[in-house]
Amino acid sequence: MTPQAQDRTLELRNVSRRFGATVALDDVSLTIASGEIICLVGQSGCGKSTLLRMIAGVDVIDGGRILLNGQEVSGPSRFVEPEDRKIGFVFQDYALFPHLTVEQNILFGLRRRPKQEATARTAEVIAHIGIVHLKERYPHMLSGGEQQRVALARALAPQPDILLMDEPFSNLDRGLREKVRDETLSLLKGLGTTVIMVTHDPEEALSAGDRVVLMKAGRIVQAGSGYDLHDRPVSAYAAEFFCAFNKVSGAYRNGHVETAIGRFAQALDAGDGTPLTLYIRPQGISVTPGPGGDLSGQLKSRMFLGEVEQLAISVDGLEQPLQVRTMHRLPPDTETVGLSVLPDSWLVFPAA
């Protein structure tokens, strides 16, 4: 998917940033089209929040260029101050000004406009987000969910070209989080806003974004749709980020990966005997009580999680028991089980 030149809202070209000896961003390139919702995901310290700050212009880059609507905003020749970039930002702590009411907080970003227009726009946003009843209040009088909505309203009020959100839902309770996330995203989709959202939660990344960008140590590991990243990860790191795989070591032979638990057909451009690791999804193994299936194992422990049950099954020839997630109910006294690895539920990567 290469966006057309005219709707390339944001382009990052070989962006780098160092803090002393630490490399926070290393040669990051990314193009974001108008109306896209992008999720930046990765472990803490991977550079995702730094990238957001570079785009907003609240920090500078050491190398590369950032272009907004085709204009350079950060680069060797030019630096546009954050106040001149038309970018909205929802902060992790919301950063609502405690000395201003909700209404004044929203007006804050409209100071450059004529007063009448600013007031009208504020009223419009307040009505749209559904926070009319909160507008006289101060931030400390609001619940977490309310603060999040006010922060969103404040960021959207100046009609930014891009909305940046840094872990916008991480401060909310678990039950509330999903509700607020769904509401927020459907609102943003309705407005057609371009959004870049940072999260460390793999599930949130997969469900929220049109495109997911996985980062590690200041570099982009993989960018693509949620299905791409989950089903077709380009590396072992990407695979393990989204799924707790069972890892079984093996070797390549004759178009197959040979392991202690069987041969798996996989055409690879590799010589015979190349060491490989087989990654099997926990839900990709079917279990039946008693001996049977392709393989038999001993049930070591079981943990009932509600919808599924997590089983640890030891198999001869494997050092670690296999982790299996199944919806199938096994009898309480089960000891020996039969196992089959389902097709399309495993991946192969070079041995670590």
Next chain:
Amino acid sequence: MISAVRSWPKGRAGTRWLLGAGIIACLVMLPVIALFLQAIQGSAGLWSHLVSTVLPTALVDTGILLVGVGLITAILGTSTAWLVTAYAFPGRRLLEWALLLPLAVPTYIIAYAYLDILHPIGPVQGAIRWLLGYSSAREFRLPDVRSMTGCILLLGFVLYPYVYIPTRAMFLTQSANLIDASRTLGISRRAVFWHVALPLARPAVAVGVSLALMETLNDIGASEFLGVRTLTVSIYTTWITRTDLPGASQIALSLLMVVVALVAFEKWARGKQRYSTGAQRSRAFEPRRVSPAKGLVLLSAGIVPILIGFGAPAIYLVNEAWKRIEFAGISPRFLSEAFNTIVLASAATIITVLFGLLVAYASRLRPGAATAWLQRLSTLGYAAPGTVVAIGVLIVLATFDGFIDRTAMAWFGVSTGLLFIGSGAALLYAYSVRFLAISAGGIDAGLARIPVSFDHASRVLGQSAAGTFRHVHLPLSKAAITAAGLLVFVDCVKELPATLLLRPLNVETFATHLYGEAARGTYEEASIAALAIVAIGILPVILLSRMGQGRQ
């Protein structure tokens, strides 16, 4: 934060703030550099003259004074802090903040007051004679307060709050869990103080003692009135009576060495220990209830330092001032001194707070090694005693005045005379150099409480760096800025050594008037001026006690 020198893209906000902070750091450094240059310029012969005459006595006296004051403040500050944190007795809350009151009494005022209170024919000695049945001062008298011992004791009783404040805070925040733990490990309640609480509080005591000793080095009035020839006094007399600037700067440089030694001592006394508060919120220290009788003893013990350091001199001053006002009313001279004091202190406060804002905000806009250094250099003046700063400022502005005078002479044929030194600009300069640490530090602490995301939010919402400062930082740190301003104002009112050296001709403030009369041994209106200074000095005590309350 580690940050390599980096070339910033042009037009990035904060450059002007950074430049301003750089200029301020230079202004602060200038007197110290000038002092250094002047001192090495002085002939080598002068050095040997100093070494053979003034320096040995001055160094020995300063050394004895520092050791004595250090011991007294450490003992008084630590024991009073332990008293109000470890024991619960009626009047403890009152004692907690009343123990701060001696802070309101500058060293030269306590000396001035006790010279009269303990005078052989004064109230105390008179009462003792009456009690013992003697009739005249010839038959019985106490040892003269005008001595090294007198000076050490008096300074100790007004400076101990510098130890009391940090030590008490340390007892309150650190000890609770550790003391409980040590008691379960079999250490008796009494032994806890020596084995746990005191070792834990050592860094706080070290910080407090070093602050008290800085004040001791800064003192000029008390030492001089009580006949102790410290380095500070020597600098003053070398300049005032002998007009010997190179000599004065050489002694000033020696004094600066003592300050450096003091800072080194503080670092050493703190040791390698790092006391972090721990991630979990530590429980408040639970004071132990004592019997009413014991409570009364503890209360009386706590009142003694307050009485000596604040009560007695305050009552004396009120009494003397009242007598004077009844006798002669308030003279126009007093009013003009009040005017001078307030105008000078206010002008210095405005400058110092503005500089402090600039320095603090510059390091917020551009966090990194550069601004950290600028901030460190800008706040250097607080460690330098007033006389050292004054001599440095004198050299800088005398050079500058001379340059302007010569230029004006050459170009326009007019002599401008001593433009800066004569106008009071020199004094404002010295005040700002000396007290910038208070304002920058206070404002920095205020700004630190504002999350950085507020800055980013404001910038992204269309405000420039300056606009963010005006609309976000200023309203949110108003209290911190006001408090910093108040502290600077009060310190300017109390300041004596620099004021004495740099005030324009014939301009008297409360402090200089008091000094003049005490030095001459006359006691006309000085008590009113002293009372005014103490009254103003109580303001930060109130502020401090309220902050202390908030922390609990």
